[in-house]
Amino acid sequence: MIDETHDPALRSWVESANRPGCDFPIQNLPLGVFRHGRSPKDSLGVAIGDMILDLAPWLPGETLNSYFALPASDRRKLRHEWSACLRADSPVRNLTPQNDCQMLLPAAIGDFTDFYASIHHAANVGKILRPENPLLPNYRHVPIAYHGRASSIVVSGTPIRRPRGQLREGQFAPTKELDYELELGAFLGPATVLGETVPIARAEEHLAGVCLLNDWSARDIQRWEYQPLGPFLAKNFATSISPWVVTAEALEPFRTSPPPHEVAPLAYLQSTQLTTAFDISLEVWLLAASAAEPTRLSQSSFKEMYWTLDQMIAHHTSNGCPLRPGDLIGSGTISGPEPHNRGCLLELTKKGRAPIKLPDGRQRCFLEDGDTVILHACCHREHFADIGFGACSGQILAATTT
């Protein structure tokens, strides 16, 4: 529902929020968990420009789990209150500069499920791994997903150690095919109980907000381990997420139609609304240790995803699997139809056979030690204020020597 909090004419008394290109104008109001200076306590906050509004008067605790547990109507009410107190005509409150704070994981993540919702990604990877059989027969029927690891989800900025593993039979060594995956993460809202299903028409009530997610992957480990139960150590050494959760409410103006399906989905996956996709533009940048500036590797949009978030939630609960507030869903790598829309190096370099040329003349097949991968996202629609996601970044550290 679009309301006065989305009005593009709104201005904040926090001047930095009104500057063109700011990720966090008053129409955004993303939530996060921060620690100020040497404080031993974590606090909940809303980003506004380059400042943070402390949410202690509204929300108790040190994680957003209790916020995610709220019904959507309560979340909307809180958004109105925060919007009101940050408007140009509101009294000044004490804010904290983002630069003085460390950002933390937004929630105690219960379960992490990673989908595979981009048909372009599935087809591109399929061509590389199974040229004779790129898109499996179930893809257009089942929103494919697997369970990921919650304990290794880290906040943007955390360095990523190159993992060791079995690269092929008989070889245990640091991965030679370290990759990123450009994804969105979706934090789930109100709990369901064992045996409860969420009909697709109500699925969005369980979508609390989204962030950027980098599902770091070791392709050589993945190839050798993934049959028959799927990826495990190739993925669970680290997953990075951006610290600011852009709420479902903030995304309202950016709804759009999902791409048409060649094969009609089963009834439990058929949305009753036309606009269940979100138009979120995404970019991947690489900053090599030797480079002065980052290079853009790809661009894509979340609106290209074959399966939408409401379909993912309806599918996930169709067997009665319970959801908990703060559970995280990953979208899977977000690739689009064009070569510059590919959301990971496996796709971009065709498994290393077509290296990317960087501006300094060097090449990349997979990530090298010292490389920093930076994900960005923003939403743009005429007659609305642009909103951004901030960054999700991580630098690759060399493998340990033992």
Add this chain to the structure above:
Amino acid sequence: MIDETHDPALRSWVESANRPGCDFPIQNLPLGVFRHGRSPKDSLGVAIGDMILDLAPWLPGETLNSYFALPASDRRKLRHEWSACLRADSPVRNLTPQNDCQMLLPAAIGDFTDFYASIHHAANVGKILRPENPLLPNYRHVPIAYHGRASSIVVSGTPIRRPRGQLREGQFAPTKELDYELELGAFLGPATVLGETVPIARAEEHLAGVCLLNDWSARDIQRWEYQPLGPFLAKNFATSISPWVVTAEALEPFRTSPPPHEVAPLAYLQSTQLTTAFDISLEVWLLAASAAEPTRLSQSSFKEMYWTLDQMIAHHTSNGCPLRPGDLIGSGTISGPEPHNRGCLLELTKKGRAPIKLPDGRQRCFLEDGDTVILHACCHREHFADIGFGACSGQILAATTT
């Protein structure tokens, strides 16, 4: 380390603990979480005979997570104290009858990882799903595992609703191939940090205790969804565990040698000890709604597993994936070399082609509504007291009608 707490001559002043065949003699001392009558509070306890010793004087909280976080030396010390105060020559303490209590999940389970550590199970299932290629080339090198769902882990006794799902292209219906899987669950102990590896010689320090685990599975859903990322909705509708955690200390007398490996494992998976397997006898019983008595479906032993718990822990952390106290590892279905050692119906009935005949003349290919599956385990070794695990049971409820 075997010590005085394992002495088979020990007797408890709790008479029921001294009866032959009791699962919980004074040499066992498993831990659990119970709720007495209508108390709003959950308590930690040790099972002794048919009673429970309240652990409030030793351990705070309402879950065993803080116990699992303790170093093994502290766990051993506590075992000595509990053993001492339950011996025949000790003062009487107030105990609670198990019959007056409801048992709860032992811990807030962070992440659940399910291994695939029985080569007999992998080969039997492989023959059914991929007759041309039963045991995949990675099996003897990689302790295969996948991430499971923590939110749907339930305690023994919780009814299991038959899940709906996509059984094949175009069909969404209640599963027709509902199965159990006989497994052990292992609760993990002290935490590791992101990037830390646990060398195999120290892996057992992170094994806090074990329980029975039934990894309920919907085989038709699994067949259609599992490529390429592994099982998802076929498994995450429910996983049952027994409420009493048999500690690593209680298992000491039952160490044994693992079966020989035809292919030597890589160095990081080579145990320095000879006795890293545990001899735990397991049984599966089926109580049909129409039957007066349960029927034993299979028997096997945990000592047959190709991969041992220390290998699983070393593998899991070999890429730096962090462990948290209260994380749960499943062993995978425990099957042995003989036909009566098969730990699930998929194997026992060869995917329904060879139905099991029950004593009342009825047959089973897969589970029917009203069936109760009961897992049992016990450890037996000459010159030591037998210890048991209690039961892990669950009854199948009909699918909902919508």
